Structure formats: C-alpha cells, structure tokens
Amino acid sequence: MGASKHPVTSLPAGIIADAFGRAVAAATDYAGATAPNPPVGCVLLDAAGEVLAVEAHRKAGDLHAEARAIAACRAAGSALRIHTIVVTLEPCNHHGRTPPCTDAILSTPARHVWIAGRDPNPRVAGGGAARLAAAGLSVGWLAGLDHADAPRLAAEAERLIAPFVKWSTTGRPFVTVKQALDETGSMIPPPGHKTFTSETSLTLAHRLRRRADAILTGAGTILADDPEFTVRRVPDHPDKRRLLAILDRRGRVPADYLTAAAQRGLRPLVFAELDEALARLGTEGVHEVLVEAGPTLTAAVLAAGLWDEHVVIAKGDPDRITILRNHDRKG
Incomplete structure (x- = not known):
C-alpha cells in the first residue's frame, strides 16, 4: 500500500505507551519459547485508540507477532479499522520460514507504526522501518515517545530481546x-x-x-x-x-x-x-x-x-x- 493522500492524526502518547506495555507483556509470556527467533509482541489500535488485537510470536516457524495480530483482526472482521501498529521489535523485511512482516503491515490500512527497538540480527538484511517509511507510513520509536513511562518500557523491551542480541551478535x-x-x-x-x-x-x-x-x-x-x-x-x-x-x-x-x-x-x-x-x-x-x-x-x-x-x-x-x-x- 502506498502513502496516504491525507494526513492521519496520530494517537496520544498515553495510548501508545499503554499499547507498548501490552505488547511487552504479550511477548514476555513466550520468552524462552521462540528460539532461534526473539520474543516479540504486537498491538493493533484503531483511530480512536481502541485495542483491536494483542498478539506475540509463539514459536519458530509460527506467524510473527505482527502477522498473527493482523490475522486475528481479519478473522474478527476488524482489519479495515487498523490505524496504528505497536511492536516491540522492528518488523522483519526478509523471507525466512515466514514472509516479511513489512508485507503484512503494508497489506493493511495502517498509517502509523511504533517500534521499541531495531532488529540487531546481522544475518538478515533488516531495513523494516525504512521500508515502511518509504511506503508512506509514519514510523515512531519508543525512545522518542514523550511519556513518563517510555524509559521503563524501553528497558523492558530491551531486556526482552537481550538474549537474542547476545546470541546473534556473539554466538x-x-x-x-x-x-x-x-x-x-x-x-x-x-x-x-x-x-x-x-x-x-x-x-x-x-x-x-x-x-x-x-x-x-x-x-x-x-x-x-x-x-x-x-x-x-x-x-x-x-x-x-x-x-x-x-x-x-x-x-x-x-x-x-x-x-x-x-x-x-x-x-x-x-x-x-x-x-x-x-x-x-x-x-x-x-x-x-x-x-x-x-x-x-x-x-x-x-x-x-x-x-x-x-x-x-x-x-x-x-x-x-x-x-x-x-x-x-x-x-
């Protein structure tokens, strides 16, 4: 999907912070189950800030968090309401055991994506955030969120993928x-x-x-x-x-x-x-x-x-x- 022809209002920082908290909690439930992939959580919001889906990557070979959340919305008939995507790790932009999450995101009407951390894996091309931005989506980072809970949430998201970062960068x-x-x-x-x-x-x-x-x-x-x-x-x-x-x-x-x-x-x-x-x-x-x-x-x-x-x-x-x-x- 290309860039929107009209500006889309972003949601308040408090709603985004709450969504990050939900995404981190969802991913934490599967920490230890996803190797060789990292645990990732995703929350989808509509234009009013209502939560449409909360999902996580559950195991290697299964749908990634973003794709699982989008699939849940499609099953519930709410996919056309997707406005903002909040995810704990930069969406993947490469073909592995599953298709790129950037493809899944661009198949929705979402215009805003908030990300907690960049993908640190040197084995993949990366560039998920750049691809989404090039397609016209607004891409925000948790570190730049103007909310009192942002530093704590960023630390929690960083700890969530710390084992994956250590293993993927040092072996x-x-x-x-x-x-x-x-x-x-x-x-x-x-x-x-x-x-x-x-x-x-x-x-x-x-x-x-x-x-x-x-x-x-x-x-x-x-x-x-x-x-x-x-x-x-x-x-x-x-x-x-x-x-x-x-x-x-x-x-x-x-x-x-x-x-x-x-x-x-x-x-x-x-x-x-x-x-x-x-x-x-x-x-x-x-x-x-x-x-x-x-x-x-x-x-x-x-x-x-x-x-x-x-x-x-x-x-x-x-x-x-x-x-x-x-x-x-x-x-």
Missing part, C-alpha cells in the same frame, strides 16, 4: 545467574532443606527457569541436592526441552542421574570447563542460560565476568530481589 548465550542468600549471606540451606526462600521467590526462580533455554550447574549441586531442574510452579512452554549443562571435571555425577534428567525432558551435557560449556551452548542455539549452582561455580561465573544478569534473592520478610546487569562486559 554466545546470555548468562543469568540466580543466587539465593540467607541473612548471613550464605547460599547453603539448613540441613534437610533444599532452599530457604519464600514461596514468592521460589515462583520467581521457576519463571527464570521457564524463560531459559538451558540450565548450568555443577556436580556438587547435583550430588548434594539431586535437583530436578524442571518448571513446576508456573506453566511451562509446551514441548520445551532444555539443555542441562553440568560442570563435572572429575566425572562424579552418576549415570542414573543423567538418565533420570533425560526422562524429565532435559538434555544433559557434561563439561570439564566453563568456557567450553558456554561455547557449546551457543552452537546449540541457546539464547539464555540460567546458572543454578552452588557457591563455588556461582562465584567463578561472577568473578570471570561471564554473566549478563545477576538475580540476587536475599532472605527477609519479605525476601529482597535485586537484579543487576553487567553492561560493561565485552562480548
């Missing part, structure tokens, strides 16, 4: 370290217990596990706790099979544990060195690896600067959650 997974500490700063649970954190913190831990493509642990943790490493406190992604990377230099993990892990839907891999494990996970297409390990391995990952995000759960009433990002780490 390495995004490393999240989860660390639970008691009142004394110790990671060791009391005798007879596997944890000491609250129910809320345990649910958070399972959410972190749900969005990860792999778990990284050490032989000591397995021998001490016999952990399942499954997602139980929140619904898991259907058919998701995570890698379980085990650092076991001395071959202490028994074969029956590896067999049981495979029966639980995990794919166990044993490594002697941390860097070897991370390199292999990258070649396996892992976007995000969650480190769930004891004090020694956790400290080693942090000290080596191999982490991207550090989630600290400090026991208290209530537990205190701190999330740190290692923005200064290079590659």
Whole structure:
C-alpha cells in the first residue's frame, strides 16, 4: 500500500505507551519459547485508540507477532479499522520460514507504526522501518515517545530481546545467574532443606527457569541436592526441552542421574570447563542460560565476568530481589 493522500492524526502518547506495555507483556509470556527467533509482541489500535488485537510470536516457524495480530483482526472482521501498529521489535523485511512482516503491515490500512527497538540480527538484511517509511507510513520509536513511562518500557523491551542480541551478535548465550542468600549471606540451606526462600521467590526462580533455554550447574549441586531442574510452579512452554549443562571435571555425577534428567525432558551435557560449556551452548542455539549452582561455580561465573544478569534473592520478610546487569562486559 502506498502513502496516504491525507494526513492521519496520530494517537496520544498515553495510548501508545499503554499499547507498548501490552505488547511487552504479550511477548514476555513466550520468552524462552521462540528460539532461534526473539520474543516479540504486537498491538493493533484503531483511530480512536481502541485495542483491536494483542498478539506475540509463539514459536519458530509460527506467524510473527505482527502477522498473527493482523490475522486475528481479519478473522474478527476488524482489519479495515487498523490505524496504528505497536511492536516491540522492528518488523522483519526478509523471507525466512515466514514472509516479511513489512508485507503484512503494508497489506493493511495502517498509517502509523511504533517500534521499541531495531532488529540487531546481522544475518538478515533488516531495513523494516525504512521500508515502511518509504511506503508512506509514519514510523515512531519508543525512545522518542514523550511519556513518563517510555524509559521503563524501553528497558523492558530491551531486556526482552537481550538474549537474542547476545546470541546473534556473539554466538554466545546470555548468562543469568540466580543466587539465593540467607541473612548471613550464605547460599547453603539448613540441613534437610533444599532452599530457604519464600514461596514468592521460589515462583520467581521457576519463571527464570521457564524463560531459559538451558540450565548450568555443577556436580556438587547435583550430588548434594539431586535437583530436578524442571518448571513446576508456573506453566511451562509446551514441548520445551532444555539443555542441562553440568560442570563435572572429575566425572562424579552418576549415570542414573543423567538418565533420570533425560526422562524429565532435559538434555544433559557434561563439561570439564566453563568456557567450553558456554561455547557449546551457543552452537546449540541457546539464547539464555540460567546458572543454578552452588557457591563455588556461582562465584567463578561472577568473578570471570561471564554473566549478563545477576538475580540476587536475599532472605527477609519479605525476601529482597535485586537484579543487576553487567553492561560493561565485552562480548
């Protein structure tokens, strides 16, 4: 579709900000299910700012968020009302397993597109925003939205695709370290217990596990706790099979544990060195690896600067959650 012959009034910043919030939330629901693609959310609005569709990319090979939202509008008979498209990532402009999202957008009467972040993937041509603008659509970026919530929404959208950015630009997974500490700063649970954190913190831990493509642990943790490493406190992604990377230099993990892990839907891999494990996970297409390990391995990952995000759960009433990002780490 070409450029509109008449100017079309853009929607207020508050409506756009609300739509970005909905799009981020929709994409977050599928974080961990979309590799090798990033999680993306999309919201379609009519000229009055009414939400016509909220959709997300759900898995590789499935419709992208924009195409899914447009298809939902067509099914509901509201496609001719599409006025503004709000999406968390620049629409693709290349043919992959699905057609370009720019084609889908240009097949609608939409005249405005708001985008949270540019596509960072060096393997594709990119240029989605440029193509839409060349076709006469107004293209806006979340960073330029004049609204108090814009910085927070931009940070949330950036974190959403951070694992994809890391993997697509370096070939390495995004490393999240989860660390639970008691009142004394110790990671060791009391005798007879596997944890000491609250129910809320345990649910958070399972959410972190749900969005990860792999778990990284050490032989000591397995021998001490016999952990399942499954997602139980929140619904898991259907058919998701995570890698379980085990650092076991001395071959202490028994074969029956590896067999049981495979029966639980995990794919166990044993490594002697941390860097070897991370390199292999990258070649396996892992976007995000969650480190769930004891004090020694956790400290080693942090000290080596191999982490991207550090989630600290400090026991208290209530537990205190701190999330740190290692923005200064290079590659």
